Amino acid sequence: MQIGLIGLQNSGKTVLFKTLLNSSGSAAQGKADQTRTVVKVPDQRLNKLTSIFNPKKQVNATLEIDDVAGLQVGDDGKIRITSDFLNKVKNCDALLHVVRQFENDAVPHPENSIDPLRDINFLETEFLFSDMAMIENRLEKIKKDMLKSKTDQLQRELPVFTKLQEHVNKELPIRLLSLDENEKRTLSGYQFLTLKPMIRGINFDENSKDKVGSMVKQIEDSFPEHKPTIVPFFAQFEFELSSLSKEEAEVFMQDFGITDSALDRILGSFYNMLGLQSFFTVGEDECRAWTITKGMTAQESAGVIHTDFYNKFIRAEVVGYEDFINHGSIAKCKDAGAWRLEGKEYIVKDGDILNIRHN
Ligand SMILES: Nc1nc2c(ncn2[C@@H]2O[C@H](COP(=O)(O)OP(=O)(O)O)[C@@H](O)[C@H]2O)c(=O)[nH]1
Ligand SMILES: [Mg+2]
Missing domain, CATH: 3.40.50.300 (P-loop containing nucleotide triphosphate hydrolases)
Incomplete structure (x- = not known):
């Protein structure tokens, strides 16, 4: 990141x-x-x-x-x-x-x-103007190109850019506009400062x-x-x-x-x-923190370590950080039943200690 x-x-x-x-x-x-x-x-x-x-x-x-x-x-x-x-x-x-x-x-x-509020507004406004200009240019180009040929891409972009234009004309940053997955995909190649x-x-x-x-x-x-x-x-x-x-x-x-x-x-x-959190891997070689997004599954988290771990995922051995500290060692976690086996759909929690079993 x-x-x-x-x-x-x-x-x-x-x-x-x-x-x-x-x-x-x-x-x-x-x-x-x-x-x-x-x-x-x-x-x-x-x-x-x-x-x-x-x-x-x-x-x-x-x-x-x-x-x-x-x-x-x-x-x-x-x-x-x-x-x-x-x-x-x-x-x-x-x-x-x-x-x-x-x-x-x-x-x-x-x-x-010295006027922090003014400076914040100043930058916000310039960023918005920059996005407005880009949206306007793109809309013009879409409309012009559609006269020649109505490609799928143009037909996808037209409603999304129209929606963007209505939004920025209210002088609101694009990050406040809710976009569905399709709309996000359509815009993924574009760079908007207020997004x-x-x-x-x-x-x-x-x-x-x-x-x-x-x-x-x-x-x-x-x-x-x-x-x-x-x-x-x-x-x-x-x-x-x-x-x-x-x-x-x-x-x-x-x-x-x-x-x-x-x-x-x-x-x-x-x-x-950004809704980020960490999980840990531990051992004699290294103790390591990994960054994932909240809501990611055990299999997706395994993929952050290595794509092979994602593809060949079997199970995750998991203990929460607090649980681990309370017990003091993996052996004691196992004795107490705190060391759990979880499947690929398990939603990883902040601070989880994971051991990925894979083929
Ligand atoms: N008194 C004071 N001076 C600062 C502070 N932050 C930056 N400066 C001074 O302001 C000048 C510009 O800072 P700089 O970090 O180069 O600004 P930049 O142009 O945003 O990278 C430098 O001479 C800094 O020493 C601060 O918090 N207090
Ligand atoms: Mg500088």
Whole structure:
């Protein structure tokens, strides 16, 4: 999975990127010109499993974070969406809009003042305009081509694009439109900016911590139908913490009143929003976390490990994480009957420990 950090110039994207890089303990740490990295998804439960099994290695789930530059405010005061930006965003599964709240006279804001709500609206509107233009162009082309030949594809696309146009004309992002599976398939080759799952990350300075609650509420109230996911963070402050040792950082965090790192909070929000969860595989070689979507079956989850496991699936041996910790070992789980056999239709739960039996 790939997450793109987007936002106006000087909103703190690069500082946040470095913060996430540092706190993930990723091997690629510290390359100055780097804009893309794979980070480990922090997972206390996996750490605990590793301490129990003492395997040769621990493999966290990973995801890619992309510091996407190229959103510029032009002299006309409009956001210029460059093709470089579009190409990068296209590859992202979800976006984090970094919105500036921090005050710093030495760092100019492209709009010359600090106003997070304005910046959110600004980006949302430009994204919507971009989608509107694309939909209009496509509709025109569909209608023109249909005069020549009414192919199946054109006939499928026409009603869907008409529906999209009616929706965006109400100035609503496409992610709020409910589409059935067929409609989604018809649109799968197209890239709509307002369809990308997006979290608003508000970058506060450490002195404005008291404003966090009221700011978050103000933004939520401004988008009653969007139910936006908002994550506050303190990019500069948390960057400084991320370069300390874990123990030192924890002392500062406690003093400041935050319990989880920006990385934990941001990835946690993406997991929630995207309906993601983890299951684990354990053993002497490795303890490993795997990312799946909520609702996935044992067989589908096995397929995430290896396609052979999907094709040759027989059964899954399963124990829930809490159950396992309560019993303390696989042998004790078996004695207590907590180590279960499940078939391919079993819906995997967050934290399940799985052992896939296959041919
Ligand atoms: N005081 C303060 N300065 C920040 C904060 N976040 C970023 N900055 C500064 O703002 C400038 C621009 O940040 P940068 O991350 O490069 O912005 P980008 O253009 O969005 O990548 C840098 O000089 C940062 O040090 C913050 O939370 N507080
Ligand atoms: Mg930058």
